[in-house]
Amino acid sequence: MKVAQNAVVKMHYAVLDDDQNTIDNTFDEDPLEFIIGTGFLIEGLENALIDKQAGDKVSVTVKPEEGYGERNDNLTQAVPKSMFEGIDVEVGMQFRATTDEGEQAVIVIGVEGDEVIVDGNHPLSGLTLHFDVEILEVREATADELEHGHVHGAGGCGHDH
CATH class of the missing domain: 2.40.10.330 (Thrombin, subunit H)
Structure with a gap:
């Protein structure tokens, strides 16, 4: 399955600034899991994942206007x-x-x-971000996940709505 609107994506990522300083990295911990199109990811990263599939590795540079915005x-x-x-x-x-x-x-x-x-600026506003992503899994979101706007674990949601 390819990454598309309302798909659940499980991935590892590393994000660096222009000076190659690591800002965040999941490769040595649990992967990130989210639903495409819910606003969980910044626009530039989400757009780069569309039409990719499990096993793909993606490197993308995201300018502030598609990331956390310019500093104000x-x-x-x-x-x-x-x-x-x-x-x-x-x-x-x-x-x-x-x-x-x-x-x-x-x-x-x-x-x-x-x-x-x-x-009040986001700490990453004004920065160009460099992502290295490995897509581990892509699946359709369940009706409950779409209704709640987030991924559910094996035991369900884990909280009340």
């Missing part, structure tokens, strides 16, 4: 440390912030005096 400097701001009352804020911590457009994940990128510098 307006998503970086200083907020009063008092907003984190009772928390020892450190660089790298992640929080959910309420914005005019709803909830958004932010990462602490600095602590300066009475201010905490947060960044």
